[in-house]
Amino acid sequence: MFDQLSQRLTGSLERLRGRGKLTEDNIREAMREVRIALLEADVALPVVKDFIKQATDRAVGQEVVGSLKPGQALVKVVHEELKRVLGGDQAELKLDSAPPVVILLAGLQGAGKTTTAGKLANLLKDRHRKKVLLASCDIYRPAAIDQLETLAGQVGAGFFRSERTDDAEAIAREAVSEARKQFADVLIVDTAGRLAIDDAMMDEIKRVHAAIDPAEVLFVVDSMTGQDAANTARAFNDALPLSGVVLTKTDGDARGGAALSVRQITGAPIKFLGTGEKIDGLEPFYPDRLASRILGMGDVLSLVEEVERKVDQKQARKLAAKVGKGSRRFGMDDLRDQLLQMENMGGLSSLMDKLPGMNKLPEAARAQMDNKQTRRMIAIINSMTPNERRFPDIIKGSRKRRIAAGSGVQIQDVNRLIKQHKQMQKMMKKVGSKGAISKLMKRLPGGPGGGFPGM
Numbered sequence: 001m002f003d004q005l006s007q008r009l010t011g012s013l014e015r016l017r018g019r020g021k022l023t024e025d026n027i028r029e030a031m032r033e034v035r036i037a038l039l040e041a042d043v044a045l046p047v048v049k050d051f052i053k054q055a056t057d058r059a060v061g062q063e064v065v066g067s068l069k070p071g072q073a074l075v076k077v078v079h080e081e082l083k084r085v086l087g088g089d090q091a092e093l094k095l096d097s098a099p100p101v102v103i104l105l106a107g108l109q110g111a112g113k114t115t116t117a118g119k120l121a122n123l124l125k126d127r128h129r130k131k132v133l134l135a136s137c138d139i140y141r142p143a144a145i146d147q148l149e150t151l152a153g154q155v156g157a158g159f160f161r162s163e164r165t166d167d168a169e170a171i172a173r174e175a176v177s178e179a180r181k182q183f184a185d186v187l188i189v190d191t192a193g194r195l196a197i198d199d200a201m202m203d204e205i206k207r208v209h210a211a212i213d214p215a216e217v218l219f220v221v222d223s224m225t226g227q228d229a230a231n232t233a234r235a236f237n238d239a240l241p242l243s244g245v246v247l248t249k250t251d252g253d254a255r256g257g258a259a260l261s262v263r264q265i266t267g268a269p270i271k272f273l274g275t276g277e278k279i280d281g282l283e284p285f286y287p288d289r290l291a292s293r294i295l296g297m298g299d300v301l302s303l304v305e306e307v308e309r310k311v312d313q314k315q316a317r318k319l320a321a322k323v324g325k326g327s328r329r330f331g332m333d334d335l336r337d338q339l340l341q342m343e344n345m346g347g348l349s350s351l352m353d354k355l356p357g358m359n360k361l362p363e364a365a366r367a368q369m370d371n372k373q374t375r376r377m378i379a380i381i382n383s384m385t386p387n388e389r390r391f392p393d394i395i396k397g398s399r400k401r402r403i404a405a406g407s408g409v410q411i412q413d414v415n416r417l418i419k420q421h422k423q424m425q426k427m428m429k430k431v432g433s434k435g436a437i438s439k440l441m442k443r444l445p446g447g448p449g450g451g452f453p454g455m
Contacts, residue, residue: 024060027074031056034078044230044261047085051260055081079291085260086287091244091269095128097215100179100187104212105246106205106236107220109193112248114144116220116274117190118151119282120246124186125155126280133158133184135175137168137208138192148190154279158182168192169207176212189214197232202239209240216243218271221262223247230261237266244271247285251275330425332389336381339374379407380417392418 031052038048058077095101103120105113117134124130134152138144145161152159160178162171172189179187191208194201209217219242221229236242245262250273263270275281381389383406388395395403395418404411 027059028056030074031059038260041260044265047230047261047264050264051081051085054084075295079295082260082291082294083287085264086290087263087269087285088287090284090286091271092284093124093271094215094243095124095130095186100133100176100184101216102176102179102212102214103186103188103216103218104209104214105188105190105218105220106240106242107193108197108222108232111193111220111222112274113193113220114138114147114151114190115277116218116246116248116272116282117148117188118155118157119274119279120272121152121157121186121188122155122279123282125157130185131158131183132186132188133160133175133179133182134188134190135160135162135171135178136190137171137175138190139164139166139168139171140192144190144192151279158184168204169211172208172212197235202235206239217241218244218246219262219266219268220246220248223250230265233262233266237268242266242268244268246270246272246274246282248274251281332381332384332392332421335421335424336378336389339378339381343374343378376407376409376413377417380404380409380414383407392421 034055035048035052038051039045043051055078058081059074093103105117107113114136121132121134124132132155134148134157136145136148142165149159149161160175162174164171164174168191175187175189189208189212191205192201217240219233219236219240221233223229225232233242233245245266245268247262247270262268270285270287273283273285275283380403383403384392384395388399388403395414400411400414404414407414
């Protein structure tokens with residue numbers, strides 16, 4: 001989401017990072033570039049003005065000019081100001097009220113409220129061990145109610161369907177009553193959206209809010225709407241006491257301005273980021289981690305947490321046992337398992353986004369790191385016979401043609417995969433051999449003698 005902003009910010013700051021001395025003039029020049037980068041990223045103008053003023057005031061003071069390493073001190077100032085604009089500390093859901101804890105979702109049509117309701121139920125069920133009930137107060141789109149019921153079934157949450165079809169306020173009251181009967185810990189109430197803000201919509205959601213007095217009112221906004229996200233947030237904030245924001249579609253081709261604008265305009269903290277259509281595509285929002293990602297420092301903590309949750313530990317131990325046992329032990333099935341694990345974690349692009357220095361890779365290299373490549377490799381391996389996966393050396397001319405036809409790729413793609421597999425076999429053998437790990441680490445970026453930019 002922040003690729004363009006990240007490249008512009010790190011580029012302007014990188015030119016000052018190694019200087020032994022910074023003056024007010026070159027700091028202000030760098031801040032002008034930062035200002036342009038923020039505006040191009042669709043950050044609201046009042047937010048940009050506040051950010052530049054605060055950062056410049058701190059940077060031209062002794063905090064940077066008087067520092068022994070002024071370039072690094074300036075990066076630190078910008079990082080802390082980004083963190084401030086994004087909300088400071090992480091804001092968690094208020095789940096300590098007497099059950100059922102009611103969470104009301106609000107937002108425009110198409111922002112992803114219904115999908116977010118399902119994702120939030122899944123997160124509360126898996127990570128907080130809560131019994132969740134879902135309900136919809138959308139009296140205008142019956143398909144939205146059916147969609148929410150389907151999502152509830154997918155995540156193993158309860159679902160309440162009212163016989164009423166014309167009174168959102170009454171449906172909300174019935175849902176709370178049903179949640180009490182079922183001893184649900186959390187009730188998530190989805191509401192109707194409109195294509196644009198209107199008085200009737202705001203009046204209805206105010207009445208629903210008054211009827212159920214929710215512990216959380218989450219504003220769901222599409223991060224790809226840019227400046228419009230800020231305007232919509234302001235309107236909802238005037239109508240409702242928003243307690244948090246959920247930014248959806250953050251994996252799309254968005255400039256990122258919504259994340260930097262909504263927090264300051266509403267005063268409500270961003271609590272979650274939504275990605276993709278998968279039911280587990282909702283993550284808690286950490287301002288400090290996102291600020292680090294924007295400045296090209298990566299987000300290793302989130303990556304580690306994701307690995308712990310989503311990687312099949314049994315498969316990982318099985319692969320580890322094969323390392324160093326001979327190159328033939330690592331077959332195509334093992335490679336496919338690793339690719340599927342990567343897909344489960346959001347794909348290669350998601351992993352690269354969390355690694356330090358990735359924003360400094362050439363555009364051509366970044367373009368190759370898309371999830372289509374991973375899926376293509378999985379398709380090729382699936383087109384092989386069990387014997388071919390186990391012994392890839394037997395894959396010659398006619399077999400390659402059959403595999404390419406079966407997976408819808410060119411023969412060159414099959415050749416490339418076989419070559420990559422052989423390289424991985426050799427690497428596995430080297431890593432397992434005595435004394436090879438330290439030698440390998442020295443060659444890797446970021447290791448002694450290496451050096452990933454930004455690490």
